[in-house]
């Protein structure tokens with residue numbers, strides 16, 4: 368037995384969630400050829416078919432691009448720190464791609480590793496993630512090369528699968544997912560078949576072993592030569608989490624904030640002395656590859672990449688991780 | 702569930718004293734504004750903190766006071782950027798932010814019974830100083846102590862007054878040095894670069910560990926000297942200074958290959974460093 372729901376019924380649910388004051392974030396056709404995760408104002412904005420994946424990711428729902436960490440007020444010698452208000456609006460991410468949701472457990476490790484990040488965890492508690500299994504792929508998708516698939520449920524509270532004729536199968540994964548769809552679905556005998564997903568190009572779970580030997584290779588410059596250092600790969604990535612912390616405001620009042628940052632910028636690791644351990648763009652590309660496929664996996668047992676392909680899709684010169692990994696693997700095969 | 706604390710929100714600290722060490726280096730003594738926090742505060746020498754001035758931002762500095770000193774901590778900085786430029790005008794009674802202590806520490810317990818060699822250059826004195834004072838305050842636990850400290854010129858030596866006080870302790874030898882041309886007429890220390898001075902100093906190296914901190918070029922040329930003296934890579938320690946923002950393993954910039962300097966460092970043996978990519 369399976370559970371199903373019609374697409375019009377889903378849109379009625381969105382209407383209700385919005386009325387209840389919840390924030391609904393879903394893929395929206397911003398303009399022709401541009402689909403982006405956005406907070407929606409009306410149910411008909413939600414895309415439930417006809418797109419590969421948004422060019423941004425859902426990480427901003429739990430890890431905003433810009434956020435206040437606390438505020439400060441200075442009056443003479445008196446300084447007061449005011450905690451930034453904890454988020455309290457419930458969020459429902461609807462029709463997220465599984466390669467977005469799968470990045471959430473990855474981020475969970477980072478934001479809870481020994482020191483626990485309060486606002487991240489608060490947003491995570493407030494967020495319910497409903498994914499929509501993929502039926503369309505483009506040349507940049509490679510989830511099947513990182514051990515994932517188009518109906519992967521990692522990080523999802525519920526997974527929707529298209530059955531055709533305006534009907535979706537609903538697979539609840541967590542209690543949050545259960546309670547979101549309680550009483551909203553019908554029992555059915557129909558289940559969605561598991562599609563093959565994008566063509567599997569390599570077993571990138573094992574590329575770490577190759578990287579073990581590849582750090583000092585002189586080919587890094589050639590492999591990453593066309594990189595412009597713009598950081599677009601990191602900003603569009605569901606799993607990249609680097610940030611900067613700065614003070615905004617004046618000496619009498621303001622806030623310490625955190626902003627997304629990217630390892631592709633020269634300033635990122637620049638020491639006060641002027642020395643920079645990653646001075647060349649190829650060293651910074653190497654860092655991004657190593658962090659995702661070697662450093663993080665060694666610490667947390669999974670890749671820091673879900674195979675979404677956004678790094679290549681967003682890259683002005685179509686680089687991103689897959690072309691580099693393919694180059695490394697091709698060298699290895701020689 | 703107990704609410705999580707905000708790991709990015711610092712404690713407030715009151716400035717007790719500021720000492721100008723050189724033309725561009727100052728040391729600052731601070732105390733927690735919250736007495737209870739001060740009473741609870743513990744750290745180990747070699748750890749660092751994030752020190753901040755509101756409206757200007759945070760910077761990472763080693764805690765350069767000894768962990769035996771209660772009621773205050775000290776840090777030291779060189780005027781080089783936006784935050785340190787602002788810190789330069791700190792005065793007594795001002796308030797700064799502090800997060801920490803973070804990172805690993807010098808394995809002082811492991812060094813018990815050993816001869817200690819401290820080698821530093823320029824602004825690298827503060828991260829040595831905390832360990833030097835700690836060792837002197839537990840003098841009976843350690844063997845001979847040798848301190849080689851060099852700067853470009855006499856006036857560039859940080860904590861210069863303390864060098865003489867250290868030399869008064871039993872079985873402590875202080876070898877200050879300045880680069881050729883950096884000496885003053887009444888300079889009684891050595892003239893030469895740290896690696897050469899270390900080599901000339903005839904430091905007994907049996908049963909010794911060395912803590913070497915300074916500019917990369919100083920470290921590079923000092924390591925072969927120590928090797929020649931017979932020190933093994935696992936007995937040579939340093940402290941890395943990779944840029945950090947969060948200090949708690951999240952912001953993603955301080956890693957050196959597989960290790961996060963903020964968590965698994967900043968203190969490493971040369972043996973460990975040799976197994977890491979050169980990203981420091």
Ligand code: SF4
Pocket residue numbers: 600603604605606607659671672673674675676677678679687688
């Ligand atoms: S590295 Fe690229 S493919 Fe992997 S999760 Fe990030 S954007 Fe997607």
Ligand code: SF4
Pocket residue numbers: 593594595596597598599600601631678681682683684685686687
């Ligand atoms: S790989 Fe592409 S997106 Fe990433 S920094 Fe380089 S040019 Fe920009």
